[in-house]
Amino acid sequence: MPHTESTYFINLGPQNRLRDKCIQDNKIVVLFPHCARPYYKQNNCNKFVESILADMDVRTADKKFPTKRVARMWYEAAKVLENSTNDIWLHRHRETKTLWWTISKNENACWKTGESPNGDYCDDFCYKPCEPWQPINVEWASIPKVAQRFLFSRSTYKMLSDDKAEYVKRLINQI
Numbered sequence: 001m002p003h004t005e006s007t008y009f010i011n012l013g014p015q016n017r018l019r020d021k022c023i024q025d026n027k028i029v030v031l032f033p034h035c036a037r038p039y040y041k042q043n044n045c046n047k048f049v050e051s052i053l054a055d056m057d058v059r060t061a062d063k064k065f066p067t068k069r070v071a072r073m074w075y076e077a078a079k080v081l082e083n084s085t086n087d088i089w090l091h092r093h094r095e096t097k098t099l100w101w102t103i104s105k106n107e108n109a110c111w112k113t114g115e116s117p118n119g120d121y122c123d124d125f126c127y128k129p130c131e132p133w134q135p136i137n138v139e140w141a142s143i144p145k146v147a148q149r150f151l152f153s154r155s156t157y158k159m160l161s162d163d164k165a166e167y168v169k170r171l172i173n174q175i
Contacts, residue, residue, distance in 0.1 A: 035052065112127065
């Protein structure tokens with residue numbers, strides 16, 4: 001495995017509806033409501049968050065109004081992904097409990113606007129090119145419970161600490 005920088009866990013769209021497309025197209029994705037895009041382009045996190053909180057059509061994957069914390073996380077996730085190079089990205093297929101991993105490429109992210117995966121409003125999608133996604137061939141039940149907790153998240157993404165990233169690298173090297 002080449003030297004990597006950071007290690008992240010990511011969900012690929014609401015209820016992971018973009019997972020198959022990402023795996024097929026060698027991409028990583030984060031998305032946020034289109035109403036906030038002008039403020040994202042201006043690097044204005046506060047206005048980004050305010051615009052999301054003010055739009056009564058915007059909902060989370062759970063159909064709830066986003067909190068300030070959730071809106072800020074959407075902003076940060078897009079910034080992290082857009083600037084990611086040589087980072088490990090990990091994803092867990094919820095139904096099969098299969099872990100997948102990839103490494104982000106040193107290429108520009110691609111932005112697209114379209115209907116949200118829920119079909120209820122317009123989203124902006126940040127797609128980052130990556131190496132082909134690969135499954136980690138390990139049975140979920142064989143992973144210690146403490147590791148299972150950090151190898152799964154309901155959040156859009158999270159950066160893993162150094163010790164957890166080392167654990168992920170050991171899992172990957174078993175391939």
